[in-house]
Amino acid sequence: MKMVIRSVMLLMVLFTVNNAYAEQKSENPREAYIRANYTKYEYQIPMRDGVKLFTSVYLPIDDSKKYPIMMQRTPYRVAPYGADKYKAKLGPSEAFEKEGFIFVFQDVRGKFRSEGEFVNMRPQDAYKRGKKATDDATDTYDTIDWLIKNIEGNNGKVGMWGTSYPGYYTSVASINSHPALKAISPQAPIADWFFDDFHRNGAFVTPMAFIFFDRFDKQREGTFSYWPEGMKSETPDGYQFFRNLGPLTNVNDKYFHGERPFWNEIIQHPNYDDYWQERNVLQHLENTKPATLVVGGWYDTEDLYGPLYTYQTMSKNNKKDHVKLVMGPWYHGQWQSDKGGAELGEAKFGFDTSAWFQKDVLLPFFKTHLKGTKEAEVATATMFETGSNRWRKFDVWPPKTVSQQTMYLAANEKLVTSKSDSGSSEYISDPKKPVPHSAKIGRGWDRPYMVEDQRFAARRPDVLVFETDVLESDLTIAGAIDLDLWFSTNKSAADIVVKVVDVFPSIDENNNKVDMARGNRHELVRWGVLRGRFRESMSEPKAFTPNSPTKVEFELYDLLHTFKRGHKLQIQIQSSMFPFIDMNPQNYVENIFEAKESDFTKAVHTIYHDKNHQSAIRFNTL
Numbered sequence: 001m002k003m004v005i006r007s008v009m010l011l012m013v014l015f016t017v018n019n020a021y022a023e024q025k026s027e028n029p030r031e032a033y034i035r036a037n038y039t040k041y042e043y044q045i046p047m048r049d050g051v052k053l054f055t056s057v058y059l060p061i062d063d064s065k066k067y068p069i070m071m072q073r074t075p076y077r078v079a080p081y082g083a084d085k086y087k088a089k090l091g092p093s094e095a096f097e098k099e100g101f102i103f104v105f106q107d108v109r110g111k112f113r114s115e116g117e118f119v120n121m122r123p124q125d126a127y128k129r130g131k132k133a134t135d136d137a138t139d140t141y142d143t144i145d146w147l148i149k150n151i152e153g154n155n156g157k158v159g160m161w162g163t164s165y166p167g168y169y170t171s172v173a174s175i176n177s178h179p180a181l182k183a184i185s186p187q188a189p190i191a192d193w194f195f196d197d198f199h200r201n202g203a204f205v206t207p208m209a210f211i212f213f214d215r216f217d218k219q220r221e222g223t224f225s226y227w228p229e230g231m232k233s234e235t236p237d238g239y240q241f242f243r244n245l246g247p248l249t250n251v252n253d254k255y256f257h258g259e260r261p262f263w264n265e266i267i268q269h270p271n272y273d274d275y276w277q278e279r280n281v282l283q284h285l286e287n288t289k290p291a292t293l294v295v296g297g298w299y300d301t302e303d304l305y306g307p308l309y310t311y312q313t314m315s316k317n318n319k320k321d322h323v324k325l326v327m328g329p330w331y332h333g334q335w336q337s338d339k340g341g342a343e344l345g346e347a348k349f350g351f352d353t354s355a356w357f358q359k360d361v362l363l364p365f366f367k368t369h370l371k372g373t374k375e376a377e378v379a380t381a382t383m384f385e386t387g388s389n390r391w392r393k394f395d396v397w398p399p400k401t402v403s404q405q406t407m408y409l410a411a412n413e414k415l416v417t418s419k420s421d422s423g424s425s426e427y428i429s430d431p432k433k434p435v436p437h438s439a440k441i442g443r444g445w446d447r448p449y450m451v452e453d454q455r456f457a458a459r460r461p462d463v464l465v466f467e468t469d470v471l472e473s474d475l476t477i478a479g480a481i482d483l484d485l486w487f488s489t490n491k492s493a494a495d496i497v498v499k500v501v502d503v504f505p506s507i508d509e510n511n512n513k514v515d516m517a518r519g520n521r522h523e524l525v526r527w528g529v530l531r532g533r534f535r536e537s538m539s540e541p542k543a544f545t546p547n548s549p550t551k552v553e554f555e556l557y558d559l560l561h562t563f564k565r566g567h568k569l570q571i572q573i574q575s576s577m578f579p580f581i582d583m584n585p586q587n588y589v590e591n592i593f594e595a596k597e598s599d600f601t602k603a604v605h606t607i608y609h610d611k612n613h614q615s616a617i618r619f620n621t622l
Contacts, residue, residue, distance in 0.1 A: 054113035068370035174288035183369035207444030238444030242579035267593035272538035297330030345448025387562035398479035434576035486613035543588035
């Protein structure tokens with residue numbers, strides 16, 4: 001009997017030990033390291049007007065030396081709340097936590113556990129309104145001032161980073177910045193909401209605004225630690241949902257009921273008026289002091305305009321090495337991924353580009369400016385060249401050592417290098433059957449479509465196609481693509497959507513066999529849209545005169561892409577990209593957000609490529 005009891009007890013001990021070992025093995029090692037090496041404190045930091053902002057501070061337990069502060073301000077909450085509840089990640093990568101920093105996270109004014117009133121893209125004008133006036137820049141200044149004076153063990157230097165909205169708050173920190181703010185990395189920063197996120201050259205991004213503001217703009221009294229409940233999804237098919245929705249007046253009639261204040265402000269300001277111009281943060285970034293590393297993704301469907309124009313604006317009036325830019329083959333925030341950056345959807349990049357960036361660019365940048373170490377020099381522009389899938393470094397972006405090239409649209413779906421006198425091409429745009437932005441079923445706000453195979457669109461009658469002959473040598477485009485199009489419609493309004501597509505060969509040159517996986521793939525490289533009413537001015541819209549050829553000029557944002565020999569460069573032109581872009585009624589109305597069902601009509605659109613109307617694209621090549 002004693003032997004049986006001993007055996008049972010031994011089995012129980014072994015089970016307990018093994019179970020404990022299994023739990024230990026399953027514990028996230030990064031979380032375990034943070035919990036063992038950092039101590040968390042929570043503060044309510046007073047601003048100059050008396051409003052207090054909730055702030056979490058993670059201090060290294062090793063107090064034998066002083067540390068710089070790495071701070072992030074966010075409207076998305078700094079959870080988990082509670083001094084005994086720890087984040088699973090503190091730094092931009094695990095290496096930051098092991099390197100040793102004081103990490104600070106703050107709920108911005110009016111969000112979650114911070115007091116005050118939240119204002120979307122708050123105008124940065126406190127310096128005009130007096131000493132007690134506040135904005136996002138002054139809140140950052142006051143927070144840094146308090147941290148430097150009250151957090152023990154800091155070395156007097158502060159860095160900031162953040163992606164998307166936190167990227168915007170990082171950019172804003174450089175406005176009349178605190179002397180202790182030495183380095184910032186605005187990543188996919190919002191710059192101007194008439195070109196980022198919810199608008200593209202005035203065209204409205206319905207699913208993004210509808211989904212985002214459902215919860216983000218839902219009003220609550222007091223402070224909270226959790227997100228509000230959003231609406232329940234009605235279908236996984238965004239195309240069908242937004243087709244059923246109909247005119248945008250139905251958003252308030254059927255769903256928001258006037259209870260999303262910022263949505264109401266959007267629909268009251270369909271043009272680039274003072275309301276939007278005041279929220280353009282770029283106007284404040286021309287003379288900044290902190291060292292800056294701007295980061296973005298070539299395939300960021302939310303914020304591509306932001307990083308490109310933040311870099312251009314900040315670098316104009318600053319010394320040469322003050323502002324740097326990194327653009328990788330990433331979707332929104334993919335550079336932060338622990339195991340990412342090697343692919344996006346069907347596009348393959350050959351290696352983990354995110355890990356390389358974190359190790360060889362981001363950490364060295366902050367160590368150099370916050371710890372004074374002599375790290376490897378970060379180039380002014382570190383750019384991933386898609387197509388050939390390699391990193392390249394430049395002294396300036398866009399590069400200056402380039403050749404200019406013009407290609408002309410021509411009959412028979414041709415894109416040629418000499419001027420064309422070949423008539424015109426027309427297509428019918430029908431609001432009842434718009435061109436999908438993706439062949440995949442999704443909510444309408446997704447990522448892989450940015451590199452999606454475009455054969456589904458090219459084969460539609462409402463999409464025009466123009467392409468080169470097979471390229472005999474590599475063609476590398478660096479910078480923006482300028483579009484000079486001659487366009488007409490038989491109605492009075494239209495959107496013009498233009499795509500740049502890389503057409504793969506059917507035969508693999510390495511084995512002379514059909515490439516069954518990627519043969520004839522039409523990979524999207526860049527796309528853009530112009531709401532035609534804004535062709536002359538974003539602030540003063542203008543109707544088209546029916547059937548009158550009109551010059552329409554706009555640019556597709558920067559790219560660095562190599563169309564390899566054996567491939568073809570293709571341009572697609574269409575007038576809908578649904579549901580990502582809202583449907584244009586095609587009858588001119590003063591405010592598209594107030595368009596009625598009867599305003600939406602089928603229209604015939606024409607692109608001209610005759611002697612007197614040379615439609616062309618222009619770009620720089622390396």
